[in-house]
Amino acid sequence: MLPEGDLDQESRDRESSGRAWRMLALLSLAQLLGMSMWFAASAASPHFRSAWDLSVAQAGWLTTAVQLGFVAGTIVAAVFNLADLIPGRRYLAACALLAAAANAGLLVVGEFGTALALRFATGFFLAGVYPPGMKMVATWFRARRGFAIGTMVGALTVGNASPYLVDAIGGADPRFVVWSTSGGAVVAALMVAIGYRDGPYAFDRRPFSWGLVGTVLRHREWRLTTGGYLGHMWELYAFWTWVATFLAASSASRAGVPWTGGYSTTVKLAAFAAIAIGGLGCVWGGVVADRIGRERFAIRALLVSGTCSLLAGLFFGASALVLVPLVLVWGYFVIADSAQFSALVTEVSPSHAVGTALTVQVALGFLLTMLTIQIVPAIAEAAGWRWAFPLLVAGPSFGIWAMRTLMRARGQTSELVRSASAGP
Numbered sequence: 001m002l003p004e005g006d007l008d009q010e011s012r013d014r015e016s017s018g019r020a021w022r023m024l025a026l027l028s029l030a031q032l033l034g035m036s037m038w039f040a041a042s043a044a045s046p047h048f049r050s051a052w053d054l055s056v057a058q059a060g061w062l063t064t065a066v067q068l069g070f071v072a073g074t075i076v077a078a079v080f081n082l083a084d085l086i087p088g089r090r091y092l093a094a095c096a097l098l099a100a101a102a103n104a105g106l107l108v109v110g111e112f113g114t115a116l117a118l119r120f121a122t123g124f125f126l127a128g129v130y131p132p133g134m135k136m137v138a139t140w141f142r143a144r145r146g147f148a149i150g151t152m153v154g155a156l157t158v159g160n161a162s163p164y165l166v167d168a169i170g171g172a173d174p175r176f177v178v179w180s181t182s183g184g185a186v187v188a189a190l191m192v193a194i195g196y197r198d199g200p201y202a203f204d205r206r207p208f209s210w211g212l213v214g215t216v217l218r219h220r221e222w223r224l225t226t227g228g229y230l231g232h233m234w235e236l237y238a239f240w241t242w243v244a245t246f247l248a249a250s251s252a253s254r255a256g257v258p259w260t261g262g263y264s265t266t267v268k269l270a271a272f273a274a275i276a277i278g279g280l281g282c283v284w285g286g287v288v289a290d291r292i293g294r295e296r297f298a299i300r301a302l303l304v305s306g307t308c309s310l311l312a313g314l315f316f317g318a319s320a321l322v323l324v325p326l327v328l329v330w331g332y333f334v335i336a337d338s339a340q341f342s343a344l345v346t347e348v349s350p351s352h353a354v355g356t357a358l359t360v361q362v363a364l365g366f367l368l369t370m371l372t373i374q375i376v377p378a379i380a381e382a383a384g385w386r387w388a389f390p391l392l393v394a395g396p397s398f399g400i401w402a403m404r405t406l407m408r409a410r411g412q413t414s415e416l417v418r419s420a421s422a423g424p
Contacts (some may be wrong), residue, residue, distance in 0.1 A: 001234050020140045024148055027137050028155035033184035034096045034129045036094065036159040037103040038066055038123055040181045041115070041254025042241060043163035044174035046262050052112045056245065056261070057377045063241045066123035067370045073127025074363035081212050083355030084203075088136040091194035096130025097248060100185035105177050110242035129188075130156065132357045134342045135251060136355075140199030145346065150166065150339040152284025154279035157335050159184075161239065161275035168268035179323070197293045216357045221348035224406035226361045228298055229341035233365035235305060235392040236334055238372035243327055245377075246312070247384040253317040270324050274331035281336030286343075294340040295403040295410075301337035302403070306396030312389040348410075353368045 040050065041062035075085055078150075082091065086369050098318050102121035133156075135147055141148035166177050216222055248267045252259035263271075289297035308330035315323050342358060349357035372392065380388040 018252040019300050020199065023140050023196065024137060024151060024189055026138055026195050027133055028152045028186040029034050030096070031130070031133050031152050032155040032162075034092075034099070034159070035126065035156045035192075036162045036181040036184050037099060038126065038160050039063065039101060039240070039377050040164045040177050041066075041106060042244075042367040043268070046178045047174045048112075048115070049261060052115075054112065057374070057381070058112070060373055060377050061116060061239075062119055063285060064384055065119035065162045066126070066288040067237065067366050067373065069123025069124075069125075070122035071126050071363050071367045071370070072120070073124035074131065074359045074366070076379060077127055077131070077354050077357040078122075080274040081356055083132050083359050084212070084353065087200070088132045089192055089196045091128050092136070092196075094187040095125045095132075096185045096189035096192070097394070099125035099129065100182040102191070103185070104132075104178060104182040107175055108328050113135075118149065121263040127359075127362075130276075132337075132355065134198065134358055135203065135346070135355045136198070138343075138346045139202045139421050143327075144286075144290055145284035146340055146343045147283070149346075150282040150284075150289070153284030153335070153339040153342070156280040158276045158281060161272045161278075162274035164244065164275070168265050168272065171265035188421055198369060203351050203364050212353050212356050213360060215350060216353055216360055219357075221406065221409055222345060222357055222361075224402050224409060225341055225348060226364060226404030228295075228302075228344075228399045228406065229361055229365050230368055231382035231397070231402060232241075232298075232302065232341065233368050234311060234395025234398070236338070237366075237369035238376045238390070238392055239309075239330065239334055240275055241373050242376050242380075243274050243331070244268065245380075246388065247274075247323070247327065249380075250318070250323055250336060251320070252317075252386075254319070256272045266320075270320070270327070273324075274327040277331045278335035281332040282339055286339055289337075289340045289343070294344050295407045298337040298340050298403045299400050301333045301394035302399045305358050306393045308333070309389050309392040309396070313386045316386040321351060356404050357381040 029096060042059075045059040045062060048054060048062065049056075099122050099222060102118050102125060105118040105121075105387060109118060136146055137148050137152050163177050163181060166180050167174075169176075244267055247270050249259045251264070251267065284358055285301060286299060311326060312330070315326050341361070345357050345361055346354050372395075375391065376388045379391065407408050
């Protein structure tokens with residue numbers, strides 16, 4: 001058996017191959033295109049609010065319904081072990097096509113309730129796009145796994161931001177946003193179906209088991225990793241969902257006029273930049289985390305993003321020259337650590353349950369996001385948008401505790417392994 005250092009070098013040699021990088025590029029582009037549907041309705045929410053006479057909180061359900069559908073999809077996938085039983089290429093491609101169809105349905109509905117059902121369906125099928133993609137890219141990378149998953153999540157982040165850019169370019173017509181994002185998902189499905197194959201680090205497969213979720217839940221290191229992820233998710237989607245509204249309300253406050261509910265082109269572009277810049281954060285985070293350790297990097301990213309959530313209230317109503325840089329820094333760090341929680345799951349979970357472990361982690365994280373997405377506008381309605389974001393610091397605080405505890409747990413595990421290897 002090769003020493004660990006030689007295994008790492010062997011992994012790096014394999015990962016330097018052109019095919020590994022082509023698969024990373026393919027999966028990253030597929031995530032960018034497929035996940036662009038997530039905020040399609042949010043970017044065009046001023047149109048839907050006007051058409052259906054919705055409040056800000058009701059418009060928030062256009063995103064919350066996606067979160068709820070995603071959670072339902074991940075729970076179904078976890079219970080039936082879908083990510084560990086169905087080949088990733090077929091699973092991802094089929095789900096991307098079904099999500100594209102549900103998203104396109106927004107163009108033919110005439111009332112809010114049906115739109116919510118379609119957003120739920122979109123999220124349900126996107127559960128077969130994101131978690132399987134992380135497992136698929138991990139089959140091609142081991143020594144640089146943090147960088148690889150970080151690159152893919154970075155592409156996903158840009159995809160989530162893209163509806164704001166598309167809306168800024170296409171104007172007030174929501175059809176431009178919906179058609180472009182659904183079309184991108186169809187392209188993603190075809191790319192993966194035709195071009196993807198598993199890499200040399202494919203995970204073990206086993207027959208279906210009702211107890212696989214229980215196996216995952218009983219694993220302490222998985223629970224701590226997921227605790228860090230939950231702290232991260234408490235903050236992430238609330239920021240992404242409401243950053244455009246926060247910027248618009250701040251601009252109106254500075255001008256001394258009430259916010260009427262619309263987004264200027266400047267606000268749309270600033271919101272796109274605040275979300276999309278996280279793509280760079282993910283890639284940078286993967287490089288740094290591979291070098292200093294995933295837990296250490298996550299702690300640093302959570303510390304910066306949590307600080308930004310506290311500063312948001314102080315900067316509300318300030319000049320865009322001050323406020324926009326703050327949300328850009330926040331957007332960079334709020335997602336920079338996300339891929340590392342997934343990479344940690346691939347490292348600490350039983351090999352035969354990695355797909356299910358990722359799926360359960362993601363399900364719990366997105367279930368939590370539904371709470372903060374609704375809490376933020378409720379606080380804004382009661383106390384104003386100045387005070388809407390500071391509560392988000394609770395998530396990073398908990399995440400930092402979980403990562404510090406995981407570092408101690410993994411350190412103790414390593415010591416036990418070394419002692420057992422040394423013998424009496």
